[in-house]
Amino acid sequence: MTEDTKKVPERELRHSYPDYAAAFPRANAQKPIAATNIDKTACGIKRPSHQHWPLKAEDTSPLQWWRTLPSDAFRDAEQLLLLATLERVRVLRGGDDLTAALGGDPAAAIDMAFSLMPIETFTLEVDIAMTALARCAIERKSAAALVMAQIIGLTKFDHGLAMDLAASWYAHGRRYSTDPGKFSEAGTLLLAAILERRHGGGDA
Numbered sequence: 240m241t242e243d244t245k246k247v248p249e250r251e252l253r254h255s256y257p258d259y260a261a262a263f264p265r266a267n268a269q270k271p272i273a274a275t276n277i278d279k280t281a282c283g284i285k286r287p288s289h290q291h292w293p294l295k296a297e298d299t300s301p302l303q304w305w306r307t308l309p310s311d312a313f314r315d316a317e318q319l320l321l322l323a324t325l326e327r328v329r330v331l332r333g334g335d336d337l338t339a340a341l342g343g344d345p346a347a348a349i350d351m352a353f354s355l356m357p358i359e360t361f362t363l364e365v366d367i368a369m370t371a372l373a374r375c376a377i378e379r380k381s382a383a384a385l386v387m388a389q390i391i392g393l394t395k396f397d398h399g400l401a402m403d404l405a406a407s408w409y410a411h412g413r414r415y416s417t418d419p420g421k422f423s424e425a426g427t428l429l430l431a432a433i434l435e436r437r438h439g440g441g442d443a
Contacts, residue, residue, distance in 0.1 A: 292308065292309060292312060293398075293400075294307040294308065294398065294400070296308060296312065296317055300324075300366075301317075301320050301321050301324040301370065302324060302328075302363070302366040302367060302370050303361075303366060304317070304321065304370070304373065305366070305369040305370050305372070305373040305387070305391075306361065306366075306369070306391070306394075306396060306404070307398070308404075309403065309404055309407035309408075310376070310377070310384070310387075310407040310408050310410070310411035311407060311411070313373075313377050318377060321370065321373070321374060321377070322374065324370070325341045325370060325371060325374060326341075328341055328367055329341040329342065332367075336350070336351060337351065337367075340368070340371040340372075341367075341371050341374075343374055343375055343378060344375075345375040345380040345382060345383045347371075348368070348371045348372040348374070348375045348383060349372065349375075349382065349383060349386050351368045351371065351372075352368050352369060352371075352372045352386060352390060353386070354368075355368055356390065356393070357393065357394070358390065358393075358394045359395075369387075369390070372386060372387055372390075373387060376408060376411065376412065379415040380415075381412040381413070381415050381416040381417070381422060382412070383412075384408045384409070384411045384412025384415070385408075385409065385412045385422065385425060385426070385429065387405075387408040387412075388405040388406070388408040388409040388412065388426075388429060389405075389429050389432070389433075391404045391405045391408065392405035392429065392430075392432075392433035393432070393433060393436055402433075405433070409426055409429070413426070
């Protein structure tokens with residue numbers, strides 16, 4: 240297991256969705272990192288609305304939208320195309336876990352996404368797993384949205400929009416969370432982990 244993998248929240252999130260904070264390393268919460276409240280950070284990012292977002296859905300495959308589009312860009316048309324794409328993948332690829340993830344099971348999707356971390360190369364396997372996770376997040380599964388924010392925030396992208404994307408998924412998850420307090424607590428630890436990774440020489 241690599242050092243980066245150890246810093247990634249464990250898979251226990253899939254076992255206790257409401258208890259978001261339990262999925263993050265407690266050590267991160269004890270380190271004095273400035274602006275550790277992700278609610279303030281997410282609200283403070285002046286990202287453009289989906290109408291003015293620099294990357295467009297029509298420029299990439301639906302399997303790449305998870306790493307190019309913010310959560311509010313997934314309107315009805317994009318959601319339908321995303322579901323159709325996942326259905327085609329499900330027909331072509333077997334395996335119970337993959338089938339469950341592609342079918343919208345958040346536990347399976349979270350498990351599959353975590354198994355690929357840290358993400359260093361955008362393979363087809365990664366895009367399929369993250370698209371399945373995005374589908375669950377779009378369907379108002381707040382734990383999936385939190386994991387989307389975490390993974391995106393810890394991944395290096397050429398476009399430099401990782402924090403904007405992560406903040407959009409965090410805000411989306413909090414909007415539909417049944418326990419915003421616990422969600423924010425987990426988000427604070429998430430932001431600390433992201434900032435620690437970046438300040439330690441990761442994605443800038």
